Each structure stands twice: as C-alpha cells, then as structure tokens.
Amino acid sequence: MSKNNNNNKKKKNDTIYRKARKRAAEFNVKFKSIEWANEAIRVSNDQLSNYELGLYKQLPVDSVVRMADAYNAPELMNYYCCNECVIGKLTMAPVELCGIERLTIQILAVLNSTSITKIKESLIDKDNER
Template sequence: MARKATKAADNIYYKARIEAAATNDKLNSREGAAEIIGIDRTRLARIELDSICAYPEEVLMMADIYNSPELENYFCCEQCPIGKYTVPQLKVLGIDRATIQVLASLKNIDDVRRDLLDITSDGVITEDEKPKLKSIIKTLDEISINSQELKLCIQKNLK
C-alpha cells in the first residue's frame, strides 16, 4: 500500500482517491490513478497538491472513477471562475438526513405557491410585494440546494 501524502491530506481530490482505493487497489498510488484517469502522474500530483487546477474533463473522470460526484460540485463552486458566483456548495449527507431536509423544505410549498400567484397574477411587482418575493426566492433556493444534496447522495450510493 502507498504511503499517505501529507502535503495533499486536505485536498478533496486526494481524499476522494484514497477513499476510492478501498474498493480499487490501483487507486492507492498516483501512478495507478493517473493511468486509469488518463493523465500524467505528475499532473495528478500537482492537482492533489493544489499547485494547479484540474480541467473540467479531468474532474468528470475523477468523479466517475472515484465514485465521488461531489468533486463536480466542488470544482464548479470553488474553482470555476463563473461557478464561484453561481453554484452553491453542497454537503455530502446520509440519505436519511438529505431526505428529511428535502421534505422539511417542502413543508411550506403551498404558501409559496399561493404568494407567488398573488404577486405575479397582475403581471406587475409592486414595492410592497418585493420583500415577500425575496422570501420566496430564499425558500426556492433552500428547496433547490436540499434537492441537489439528495441527488448527490443518491448518485454516490447508486454505484
């Protein structure tokens, strides 16, 4: 078994590779992982040491090979110049916790639906309706994040 890379110990790509090595011994070494991913060993080392940023194609390969769909979210919200401002960071939760969060965020959906219809039915958003609309957006964001976290959990457990 390969020794642990202390400089890369906090790197998400390294952690995902080591976790995946529990089911694929070839992933214990950067050489083996790089061969499977289809990149140079030194490039993988530099990605795991945060010296360079992975290309999106490499992240997709690692996410698939390591069974770590959370790598895609990490790349988008932490390393992509556009995603940093638009993609929320997701947590990898247990399926029970993720399900409860989705259901909890949906509990007020009837109120949101009613308020949204009231606000938008006349085609004009007035100043006094804007605070309520901001509250609706906050609720919709919560539902979106919770459903994405559940989807991430399910993807991780399907493989």
C-alpha cells in the same frame, strides 16, 4: 523539518481530490497509488500528484470529470464549479453530501415543522377519493 510540521503540511495538502481517490481505494485497490490512478484519469503521475497537493490554480475541467467518474465521486464536479470555475463561483451553490443518518434527521425535522398530521390527512383523503 519536525514531525509536527510534516503532519501540518500533509493535512494542509489533503485536498478533496486526494480524499476522493483514497475513498475510491477502499473499493478499488488500483486507486491506492497515484501510479495506477493516473491511468484511469489519463494524466501523468506528476499532474495527478500536483492536483492532489493543490499546486494547480485551476484544474482542467476534463481531468475533474474523469476523476469524478473514475472515483464515483460526483461531488468533485460540484466542488470544482463552486470553488475553481470562474463562472461557477458566481452561479453555483455547493451540494453537501451526508450520511443516511443525518439525511433522516433532516427529513424528520422538515416533516415536524410542516405538520405531519396535515400531510397524513391529505394523503388519506386523496386515497379515499379513489
């Protein structure tokens, strides 16, 4: 298999579960390897590897909850509900996590569109009534 094919396969199998473990490894070295992470998740090496490679059609809910907790990644539960759970696919909306910079821009855009002056005047009027 060529180097390009290996890179494509690796990227294709870079699931949200693997990404969450890799992010968690930045703060906790035990998550750098599946062998250590599986103890926190309470699954076998093979199971966790298969979760991360996307080889399971639907992961067990309790494993997803344990991963979300161990990796401090609550977005895993939202992803599971929106993409893997039969009922959740029909009823849940995905939550987008973003950095503080993007969040600040979104807040400013909302404030600009709702007339910051009216909001400011309303707050000042309420404060003067005290």
